[in-house]
Amino acid sequence: MRLFKKSVNLDIALTHLLSKKKQTFVAMMGVTFGISMFITMISFMTGVNEFMMELTLDGSPHVKIYHPIENKTVAMDSFAGSAEMTVLHHPKPKNELPKLKDGHIILEEISSLPEVSGALSQVSSQVFYNNGPVKFPGMVVGTDILKENELYNLTEKMIEGNITDLLTYQDGILMGLGLSKKLGASVGDRVSLTTPEGQTFFFRVMGIFAFGMGAIDDSRSYASISTVQKLLQVDPSYITDIHIKMKDYNEAKSLGVRLEQSYGYKAEDWETANEAVLVGEIIRNTMTYVVSITMLIVAGFGIYNIMNMNIINKMRDIAILKATGFEGSDVSKIFLYQSMIIGCLGGILGLLLGFIFSSGINQVPFPQNDFINIDTFPVNFKPFHYTLGIVFGVVTTLFAGWFPSRKAAKVDPVEIIRG
Amino acid sequence: MSTLALKADHISKSFYDPVTFEVLRDVSFEIEKSKFYSIIGKSGCGKSTLLYVLSTMDTDYKGTLELNGNVVTGQSQNELARFRNEHLGFVFQFHFLLPEFSVLKNIMLPALKLGKYSKSEIEDRAYEKLKLVDMTEHALKPASKLSGGQQQRVAIARSLINDPSIIMGDEPTGNLDQNNSRIIVDIFMKLAHESGQTIITVTHDLDIAAQSDNVIEMMDGKIISMT
Numbered sequence: 001m002r003l004f005k006k007s008v009n010l011d012i013a014l015t016h017l018l019s020k021k022k023q024t025f026v027a028m029m030g031v032t033f034g035i036s037m038f039i040t041m042i043s044f045m046t047g048v049n050e051f052m053m054e055l056t057l058d059g060s061p062h063v064k065i066y067h068p069i070e071n072k073t074v075a076m077d078s079f080a081g082s083a084e085m086t087v088l089h090h091p092k093p094k095n096e097l098p099k100l101k102d103g104h105i106i107l108e109e110i111s112s113l114p115e116v117s118g119a120l121s122q123v124s125s126q127v128f129y130n131n132g133p134v135k136f137p138g139m140v141v142g143t144d145i146l147k148e149n150e151l152y153n154l155t156e157k158m159i160e161g162n163i164t165d166l167l168t169y170q171d172g173i174l175m176g177l178g179l180s181k182k183l184g185a186s187v188g189d190r191v192s193l194t195t196p197e198g199q200t201f202f203f204r205v206m207g208i209f210a211f212g213m214g215a216i217d218d219s220r221s222y223a224s225i226s227t228v229q230k231l232l233q234v235d236p237s238y239i240t241d242i243h244i245k246m247k248d249y250n251e252a253k254s255l256g257v258r259l260e261q262s263y264g265y266k267a268e269d270w271e272t273a274n275e276a277v278l279v280g281e282i283i284r285n286t287m288t289y290v291v292s293i294t295m296l297i298v299a300g301f302g303i304y305n306i307m308n309m310n311i312i313n314k315m316r317d318i319a320i321l322k323a324t325g326f327e328g329s330d331v332s333k334i335f336l337y338q339s340m341i342i343g344c345l346g347g348i349l350g351l352l353l354g355f356i357f358s359s360g361i362n363q364v365p366f367p368q369n370d371f372i373n374i375d376t377f378p379v380n381f382k383p384f385h386y387t388l389g390i391v392f393g394v395v396t397t398l399f400a401g402w403f404p405s406r407k408a409a410k411v412d413p414v415e416i417i418r419g
Numbered sequence: 420m421s422t423l424a425l426k427a428d429h430i431s432k433s434f435y436d437p438v439t440f441e442v443l444r445d446v447s448f449e450i451e452k453s454k455f456y457s458i459i460g461k462s463g464c465g466k467s468t469l470l471y472v473l474s475t476m477d478t479d480y481k482g483t484l485e486l487n488g489n490v491v492t493g494q495s496q497n498e499l500a501r502f503r504n505e506h507l508g509f510v511f512q513f514h515f516l517l518p519e520f521s522v523l524k525n526i527m528l529p530a531l532k533l534g535k536y537s538k539s540e541i542e543d544r545a546y547e548k549l550k551l552v553d554m555t556e557h558a559l560k561p562a563s564k565l566s567g568g569q570q571q572r573v574a575i576a577r578s579l580i581n582d583p584s585i586i587m588g589d590e591p592t593g594n595l596d597q598n599n600s601r602i603i604v605d606i607f608m609k610l611a612h613e614s615g616q617t618i619i620t621v622t623h624d625l626d627i628a629a630q631s632d633n634v635i636e637m638m639d640g641k642i643i644s645m646t
């Protein structure tokens with residue numbers, strides 16, 4: 001019986017909508033436009049965000065363990081226990097190497113942790129790259145190149161050359177694209193490096209890579225671990241960094257804290273290392289949501305106006321319905337159904353159109369660029385965004401229809417019928 | 420069981436805009452069940468106003484109104500709507516149909532709202548009522564495509580759809596020719612005398628008044644005679 005009553009109201013709502021097809025269509029288009037823009041913007045913006053995130057995450061460890069050189073001084077120790085007050089000016093740190101003691105054991109322990117997907121040890125050092133009389137500061141990283149490839153997909157990032165060449169040539173080096181440009185070096189050329197201790201060595205460029213991040217590409221080179229150890233004149237147990245990739249990168253922070261506690265070295269997680277990137281992402285996301293929601297609200301006002309006009313035009317009908325026994329709540333349902341139908345249909349169409357637009361953007365070729373390795377603009381296709389879009393669309397139209405429909409419920413039939 | 424269909428007790432109503440004007444002045448009367456009543460009087464004497472009060476649509480009056488033994492004065496709008504739906508049929512002075520709906524649908528809507536019968540039963544009943552007013556052939560036309568008199572006949576059919584105990588009409592035959600007018604009056608007589616429904620119509624047609632069981636005559640917001 002109740003269902004029956006409902007269907008009468010729905011029936012009337014549908015008849016009203018169909019008898020004013022043009023108006024219905026215009027109202028629907030408002031919602032469609034709002035939601036399709038919302039979907040397009042959010043898909044594109046989060047696509048870009050996620051791509052940048054991946055780019056950042058791709059080239060950096062989830063957790064990095066290293067030995068920070070602090071301004072620790074031994075001078076103070078000599079005065080310890082003395083009753084006099086001692087003032088120390090400009091203390092010099094003791095000569096400490098950034099070495100991870102028992103690095104290989106630490107690496108083995110970390111590699112066996114269940115939440116870790118891979119880990120490697122590196123010997124890294126600041127060096128100067130010489131191009132004639134000009135020196136460029138940079139880094140040289142001694143690493144197990146195959147392991148490095150496992151963690152960072154180095155093969156994909158190679159523009160020229162082959163990573164396995166490092167295994168065969170002792171003096172081979174893989175160089176970042178930006179750095180190679182600064183040095184004017186291409187594959188096969190010999191470049192010279194100067195260590196902080198002042199030794200100069202020659203290396204042969206075996207390959208050129210690009211991560212798409214200036215911080216890496218403009219300064220870094222890879223060489224084999226033993227080569228760099230030789231360069232720095234240290235023993236084969238000497239390592240400076242351990243890089244860890246997690247199975248779930250969200251757990252990096254907590255692992256970092258634990259590792260710091262158990263080994264006493266600095267363990268920096270990616271979020272801390274890339275704070276600036278994350279802040280940028282939050283700002284972009286906020287802007288996307290604000291703009292999209294504004295568009296939906298504008299569409300909502302459109303519906304509000306149309307429903308209001310609709311009700312003014314339908315005063316006579318409302319009066320007749322009430323005179324023949326329809327209650328205020330029935331009348332308000334009739335108009336609420338109308339805006340709901342407009343909202344739902346317009347919303348679904350909006351999702352569809354949004355999907356088409358974002359697929360379109362996803363087809364647009366990305367301007368060719370050595371640094372960034374994508375063919376087309378990055379776009380996300382997340383069910384969550386589509387759910388959000390339709391929920392938002394329906395809620396907005398519900399609100400937009402609510403006030404006019406309350407007004408319709410309060411129409412006094414006698415006033416209209418009296419003429 | 421009471422034989423009263425309607426009891427109006429000291430009903431007064433004033434309009435305040437633009438000046439205070441008392442349209443109904445202390446009107447009291449009773450209407451018996453299964454009778455055909457006519458209300459007559461000069462234009463502007465308050466007939467329509469009285470009928471709107473009796474129909475429960477206008478609640479802005481002083482006095483008490485009883486319909487079928489229930490005091491309806493003071494009931495909520497929703498209660499009144501439900502009461503109208505089930506017990507009252509109404510034909511307006513200016514035929515009022517829903518223009519977007521077919522003739523058939525116009526007649527069916529109050530019954531669909533009542534929800535007492537299934538949709539197909541309601542459709543059958545609607546065709547029955549259409550046949551009474553000789554409009555069957557126009558059943559599927561949109562209501563907006565009918566002549567004034569045709570619309571009025573459809574409105575009469577609609578007022579009958581829920582078999583209301585009281586049917587009120589504000590000049591229900593005002594737009595009809597003599598022949599159709601007589602058909603409607605015959606229907607009303609039959610409903611009153613054979614189905615036990617009560618008919619109250621405002622009319623200017625003295626022939627109709629002469630045929631009805633009782634005549635209420637109004638002047639300047641008062642009832643001056645009841646026969």
Ligand SMILES: Nc1ncnc2c1ncn2[C@@H]1O[C@H](COP(=O)(O)OP(=O)(O)OP(=O)(O)O)[C@@H](O)[C@H]1O
Nearest residue numbers: 418434436437442461462463464465466467468469
């Ligand atoms: N909304 C209103 N505001 C003020 N006065 C009104 C209003 N409606 C009706 N009146 C006045 O009330 C009086 C009675 O009107 P009503 O419509 O009841 O007359 P009636 O007897 O039905 O006339 P008719 O036979 O022409 O239909 C008239 O003088 C009219 O001017």
Ligand SMILES: [Mg+2]
Nearest residue numbers: 466467512589
């Ligand atoms: Mg009148």
